[in-house]
Amino acid sequence: MMREVFKYFMDSFSDKDFLLQQKARNLFIMALSILILIPIVVFYAVVIIGNRTPELLIPSVIAFFFTLFALLIFKRGYFSLFAHSIVIMLFIMLWVIIFLDKSEPLARGDSIIYIYILLTFTPLIVLIRQYIIFIYYGVNILIFFAFMFLSDFRMTVPPFSFNDFISDISVGMIFSAFISYQIFNIHRKALAKANVEAEKNRNTNIILEKTVSMLSSIIESPPNIAIFSVDLQYRITAFNSNFYELILQLFSIEVHIDKNLQDVIGLEYFSQAEEQFLKAKAGNQVTLIQEIRRQQNDYCYEMMLNPIIDREGAISGITVFMVEITERKKSEEALIKASKIESLGIFAGGIAHDFNNLLMAIMGSISLAKYDIDPKSPGYAILSEAENASWRAKDLTHQLLTFSRGGDPVKKVASISALLRSTSKFVLHGSNVKCNYQIADDLHNAFVDVGQIGQVIQNIVLNARQAMASGGELTIWAENSAGPRGISGGADEKFIHIAIEDQGDGISDECIDKIFDPFFTTKSDGNGLGLAVSYSIVKKHGGIMRADRSIRTGARIEIFLPATNQAIGDEAPAVKTTDTFRGRVLLMDDDNMVRETAANMLQRLGLDVLAAKDGAEALGIYKSHMKERNTIDLVILDLTIPGGMNGIETIARLRDMDPHVKAVVSSGYSNDPIMANFSAYGFIDVITKPYRMEDVQEVLQKILGQA
DSSP, X not given: OHHHHHHHHHGGGTTSOHHHHHHHHHHHHHHHHHHHHHHHHHHIIIIIIOOOOHHHXXXXXXXXXXXXXXXXXXXXXXXXXXXXXXXXXXXXHHHHHHHHOOSOHHHHHHTHHHHHHHHTTHHHHOSSOTHHHHHHHHHHHHHHHHHHHHSTHHHHSOHHHHHHHHHHHHHHHHHHHHHHHHHXXXXXXXXXXXXXXXXXXXXXXXXXXXXXXXXXHHHHSOTTEEEEEEETTOBEEEEOHHHHHHHHHHHOXXXXXXXXXXXXXXXXXXXXXXXXXXXXXXXXXXXXXXXXXXXTEEEEEEEEEEEEEOTTSXXXXXXXXXXXXXXXXHHHHHHHHHHHHHXXXXXHHHHHHHHHHHHHHHHHHHHHHHHTSOTTSHHHHHHHHHHHHHHHHHHHHHHHHHHHHOOOOOOEEEOHHHHHHHHHHHHHTTSSEEEXXXXXXXXXXXXXXXHHHHHHHHHHHHHHHHHTTTOEEXXXXXXXXXXXXXXXXXXXXXXEEEEEEOOSSOOOTTTTTTTTSTTOOSSTTOOSOHHHHHHXXXXXXXXXXXXXXXXXXXXXXXXXXXXXXXXXXXXXXXOOTTOOOOSEEEEEOSOHHHHHHHHHHHHHTTOEEEEESSHHHHHHHHHHHHHTTOOOOEEEEESOOTTSOOHHHHHXXXXXXXXXXXXXXXXXXXXXXXXXXXXXXXXXXXXXSSOOHHHHHHHHHHHTOOO
């Protein structure tokens, strides 16, 4: 019960500082003691001794009720008012009793000892103003002197004893006052220091709380970083929510503190990582790449292992940061693959360029030979077959260049029907796949790069052939169309709709959105470029390429290409010896065979030829003829000159010298963007190596006109 009473009265001081709480506690105990002692003293005096004098009873009753009233003040939290009122009340009661007491003087003098006892409480009731201690002592000394000189005490004791009593009491009170004052100061300084330390601790705790909160936020905030720590026995000591969810997702295990890491990830994966954990236990920071295969999916994680060092400098555990790098690893592998493909592409481009130069010499020589033979002779037919074979070789180099450079298409009017048939027959030759053609008889022509579109058809048909390894039927549809939704164009724009459908296993829902992504492949030996390159080619032609989602068996790839109303030009008639031109041509090419063959072709057509191996030589020849006023009617410039001035730089210099210069660009890199946009660089036409007499004659006819 006393505990409940104590708690009831002390609640008002629960939010106060420590010193005030302790002072309130002691004075409350003193007040309770007074309430208990007063009835006991009164009972003893009245009942046991029989002393019923008013001098005893009245002060005692007043003191009892005054103490009750003071406790009510105490309950409201007014400490100073409570403390001073209690002490002052006790002083008054004691002095009243001493003054009114009619007992022997020595007995009354001894009662002053209670004043001493009461004065020792003054350090407890003073909070700030320490001089109040001296006020209490000073007032009581004055009252003491008044008692000594105004009462009959002086008359009842010898003078020597009287003086000795006064001096002893006075000195004792003064000395006690200084002791009380020093006790108060010592307590105050100790408390001030304690408060400073407490404030430091409080600030430290605040900083620690903020730090813990911040670290917790840092640990929990990264959405893709799983963090955990283990002790030296690999028991988990801490982890964040990402780690918990990751383990639950991968291994269907709920992580908890003290669970062994080996039991969480399994012996197989733990054994793979154990060597790196041992290095971390030895004090090293370690980075580990861990691959995990779960539920038919491969995941890759980068794990950073950091040793935990305690205050004594000993290693007590390991903290692990896990970051999923599955996509990053795929990207890195794709970059490596792309680098290899780029190197292969550069190599293929170089081969194609050199091969085109060789074909130029072969096809040019064949054209020159045909130029001197009667078209009806058997030899003419043989040369034509050789020329056609060389022309097919040119298509192969064109595909190599498309792979290596991916340039803008060099377009011309072509028959898509013929291209579909010839390319599919070539790819399916020797296979057990039958091709069914459903091509409209009135199918429009298209303005396309024949080599690039042929490569697109080849890639699709080749995929279909591989999908039907055991044989089957391939169906190729082609019809005129208004085009699908999503193609930007005029209202009157026409399209050719091509669909190629096989009877293979088809394309899964998971893969259908990825088949045109670079490097995506479902083949163990594939590179994932065929359909990606095809998609890019069709897009550059202003068309659309897509996979049909509605088909349930096999695969169906659709292509929409812009159509044209232009007709394909008739085959060039056999070149006659009477078709000649007049004029002077400056020919620049770094390859001797190409330069000689092209010069022979131009000379056979009646032109004077000035040959140069690079741009610097060509500029010198042109400049000298300008000085002599010998007009050069046409300049044919090779686009690429290794180690010398190329065609682009040369035409720029020539136009500075002669703004009216007529120049044609020529290159074995048929897919170079400059070949498709030659006019933007100052050329008036283009001729792609290898070329025949007919090709040269066609260009000359447009520029110089027939003689």
